[in-house]
Amino acid sequence: xxxxxxxxxxxxxxxxxxxxxxxxxxxxxxxxxxxxxxxxxxxxxxxxxxxxxxxxxxxxxxxxxxxxxxxxxxxxxxxxxxxxxxxxxxxxxxxxxxxxxxxxxxxxxxxxxxxxxxxxxxxxxxxxxxxxxxxxxxxxxxxxxxxxxxxxxxxxxxxxxxxxxxxxxxxxxxxxxxxxxxxxxxxxxxxxxxxxxxxxxxxxxxxxxxxxxxxxxxxxxxxxxxxxxxxxxxxxxxxxxxxxxxxxxxxxxxxxxxxxxxxxxxxxxxxxxxxxxxxxxxxxxxxxxxxxxxxxxxxxxxxxxxxxxxxxxxxxxxxxxxxxxxxxxxxxxxxxxxxxxxxxxxxxxxxxxxxxxxxxxxx
Amino acid sequence: xxxxxxxxxxxxxxxxxxxxxxxxxxxxxxxxxxxxxxxxxxxxxxxxxxxxxxxxxxxxxxxxxxxxxxxxxxxxxxxxxxxxxxxxxxxxxxxxxxxxxxxxxxxxxxxxxxxxxxxxxxxxxxxxxxxxxxxxxxxxxxxxxxxxxxxxxxxxxxxxxxxxxxxxxxxxxxxxxxxxxxxxxxxxxxxxxxxxxxxxxxxxxxxxxxxxxxxxxxxxxxxxxxxxxxxxxxxxxxxxxxxxxxxxxxxxxxxxxxxxxxxxxxxxxxxxxxxxxxxxxxxxxxxxxxxxxxxxxxxxxxxxxxxxxxxxxxxxxxxxxxxxxxxxxxxxxxxxxxxxxxxxxxxxxxxxxxxxxxxxxxx
Numbered sequence: 001x002x003x004x005x006x007x008x009x010x011x012x013x014x015x016x017x018x019x020x021x022x023x024x025x026x027x028x029x030x031x032x033x034x035x036x037x038x039x040x041x042x043x044x045x046x047x048x049x050x051x052x053x054x055x056x057x058x059x060x061x062x063x064x065x066x067x068x069x070x071x072x073x074x075x076x077x078x079x080x081x082x083x084x085x086x087x088x089x090x091x092x093x094x095x096x097x098x099x100x101x102x103x104x105x106x107x108x109x110x111x112x113x114x115x116x117x118x119x120x121x122x123x124x125x126x127x128x129x130x131x132x133x134x135x136x137x138x139x140x141x142x143x144x145x146x147x148x149x150x151x152x153x154x155x156x157x158x159x160x161x162x163x164x165x166x167x168x169x170x171x172x173x174x175x176x177x178x179x180x181x182x183x184x185x186x187x188x189x190x191x192x193x194x195x196x197x198x199x200x201x202x203x204x205x206x207x208x209x210x211x212x213x214x215x216x217x218x219x220x221x222x223x224x225x226x227x228x229x230x231x232x233x234x235x236x237x238x239x240x241x242x243x244x245x246x247x248x249x250x251x252x253x254x255x256x257x258x259x260x261x262x263x264x265x266x267x268x269x270x271x272x273x274x275x276x277x278x279x280x281x282x283x284x285x286x287x288x289x290x291x292x293x294x295x296x297x298x299x300x301x302x303x304x305x306x307x308x309x310x311x312x313x314x315x316x317x318x319x320x321x322x323x324x325x326x327x328x329x330x331x332x333x334x335x336x337x338x339x340x341x342x343x344x345x346x347x348x349x350x351x352x353x354x355x356x357x358x359x360x361x362x363x
Numbered sequence: 364x365x366x367x368x369x370x371x372x373x374x375x376x377x378x379x380x381x382x383x384x385x386x387x388x389x390x391x392x393x394x395x396x397x398x399x400x401x402x403x404x405x406x407x408x409x410x411x412x413x414x415x416x417x418x419x420x421x422x423x424x425x426x427x428x429x430x431x432x433x434x435x436x437x438x439x440x441x442x443x444x445x446x447x448x449x450x451x452x453x454x455x456x457x458x459x460x461x462x463x464x465x466x467x468x469x470x471x472x473x474x475x476x477x478x479x480x481x482x483x484x485x486x487x488x489x490x491x492x493x494x495x496x497x498x499x500x501x502x503x504x505x506x507x508x509x510x511x512x513x514x515x516x517x518x519x520x521x522x523x524x525x526x527x528x529x530x531x532x533x534x535x536x537x538x539x540x541x542x543x544x545x546x547x548x549x550x551x552x553x554x555x556x557x558x559x560x561x562x563x564x565x566x567x568x569x570x571x572x573x574x575x576x577x578x579x580x581x582x583x584x585x586x587x588x589x590x591x592x593x594x595x596x597x598x599x600x601x602x603x604x605x606x607x608x609x610x611x612x613x614x615x616x617x618x619x620x621x622x623x624x625x626x627x628x629x630x631x632x633x634x635x636x637x638x639x640x641x642x643x644x645x646x647x648x649x650x651x652x653x654x655x656x657x658x659x660x661x662x663x664x665x666x667x668x669x670x671x672x673x674x675x676x677x678x679x680x681x682x683x684x685x686x687x688x689x690x691x692x693x694x695x696x697x698x699x700x701x702x703x704x705x706x707x708x709x710x711x712x713x714x715x716x717x718x719x720x721x722x723x724x725x726x
Contacts, residue, residue: 083442090513121508121519150453156484157520
């Protein structure tokens with residue numbers, strides 16, 4: 001079991017990473033003065049698979065436990081579901097000292113964190129992420145939100161959890177597409193911040209794809225550390241430090257959207273976005289051919305796409321200019337100065353972007 | 364014009380108090396790097412009375428201005444109205460650098476602050492309170508919220524404004540019942556924290572009730588200062604420092620509720636609650652008869668009630684034990700050790716409370 005500290009002064013918390021540690025969660029929570037009554041927000045599939053273990057761990061440590069399941073869908077990230085949950089908490093938990101346990105992937109984490117942030121102006125919550133993506137990314141940093149019909153994450157708060165508890169033992173039951181989506185983000189961390197992790201991923205990609213415990217634990221720990229350091233420097237995304245986390249995401253979102261969110265899932269689109277950012281960096285002579293090739297090889301080894309199939313270049317460019325990351329008419333890109341070194345650049349000429357996309361598109 | 368600073372490090376802001384200063388608001392905002400587009404949340408009555416002046420002040424300083432009116436009712440403090448406002452902001456303000464102006468009393472301030480706290484995980488907002496109660500109390504300290512059918516303020520956030528701008532010139536059009544409700548809170552500040560303010564209120568109560576400018580400005584400044592100091596010490600109400608602000612409110616709420624929120628409004632009930640807390644303090648020999656009499660005289664001079672009419676003692680006691688401020692079975696009271704000195708005491712015997720109430724009730 002590894003403990004990392006995310007240091008935000010009064011809002012500091014630990015990130016605990018291990019394998020088969022779910023049974024010890026109650027004991028860890030006992031040390032936090034967090035309340036006495038656990039309100040677990042999850043979905044039916046996760047509850048079926050891991051609910052018993054969580055329930056036992058919490059009860060053993062003297063907590064009362066109530067489970068609340070929401071549909072396993074982005075649609076659960078709504079104000080409607082959030083208020084239903086709050087009403088359920090009020091109804092069943094009068095006079096109790098409630099804290100919330102977000103037990104699931106990114107949707108559950110965002111929703112449960114938002115509920116915790118607004119109920120009675122904030123009650124404690126902990127993240128117990130059950131997907132690889134949530135363990136390496138969304139469970140850390142206190143970004144909570146629900147969606148509106150006008151767009152994703154439009155209503156939310158920066159509200160830090162009291163603990164992030166990542167048991168890689170919970171990941172064994174994930175589907176390979178879920179894993180791959182997370183791997184895109186893990187490759188991202190390696191490319192923007194951590195050449196040693198990059199080398200590790202090169203060597204261990206087969207073991208990772210086979211969901212072996214040791215490499216999973218290693219990458220979750222490593223990525224959690226990277227994410228934590230970035231959050232410490234820029235908790236509310238005001239200083240631009242978190243901008244480099246958008247590496248691969250700017251064009252990635254455009255590809256996702258140009259493919260009507262069907263042709264590529266988020267992870268696949270991010271993989272393509274990273275490749276394009278790498279191509280552009282190469283064309284601008286910011287990195288050499290060798291680095292570009294290494295990046296492409298790793299993305300391929302992870303089972304992620306390296307070619308954009310059947311989406312016209314112009315459609316991607318058009319979607320790209322609708323991206324929220326453009327303020328006014330300036331574009332802003334996260335590019336590379338080498339593996340492990342991200343650069344934020346503005347006003348990349350449209351022609352350079354177009355050329356790069358053109359070379360990756362297969363009609 | 365007086366400027367007080369509320370010091371919360373990165374979340375610090377100024378409280379500006381003056382008379383006839385609304386025309387200078389735009390100029391003050393210009394210094395804040397707060398955005399370029401003012402989204403003013405208000406109600407129709409306030410917009411009719413003061414909207415033109417606000418609009419002019421903001422436009423003169425180069426801001427775009429959009430007004431959004433909500434019904435003048437506690438019912439506007441709902442998730443439904445909050446999401447309608449957010450949808451309106453999204454609809455009309457793409458690509459703009461929005462900040463919110465809460466232009467109204469406590470309802471508007473709580474609602475607008477909540478919208479600002481959750482839209483895109485927080486955008487800037489300023490409080491321009493138009494009631495005496497909002498100027499001395501609710502506009503300061505970042506407590507934002509909406510209500511649920513299960514209770515008041517159940518969904519909200521601690522989210523500080525970037526400025527509180529109190530123009531006592533806006534108060535001239537208020538009704539005397541609105542003023543009196545605020546006076547109960549002002550008397551409260553004096554009793555718990557400020558003997559000099561207490562003396563001032565004794566001397567100037569006629570001028571205050573006549574809404575003369577100089578005393579209004581003095582009391583808003585003084586109360587803002589007291590509130591600011593308390594918020595600085597305990598921003599999120601975690602350390603119990605803000606507990607003394609509940610002086611008069613524990614039994615006050617019970618009286619309000621036992622009278623079905625019709626017999627007494629909030630200010631009147633708080634006045635009665637303060638008197639009872641003073642009576643209990645006297646009975647426990649914490650203060651002398653003279654102090655108790657002074658408190659009663661001031662409350663009477665402010666036109667607030669000193670006797671509870673036609674509510675059975677037992678009904679008040681019963682409502683009292685439903686108050687959220689009781690955790691478990693312990694009661695907790697803010698009592699007095701003198702004028703200007705609040706004490707927080709637990710486990711006051713029921714008999715002492717009953718005796719005090721009995722003496723104030725007229726059947």
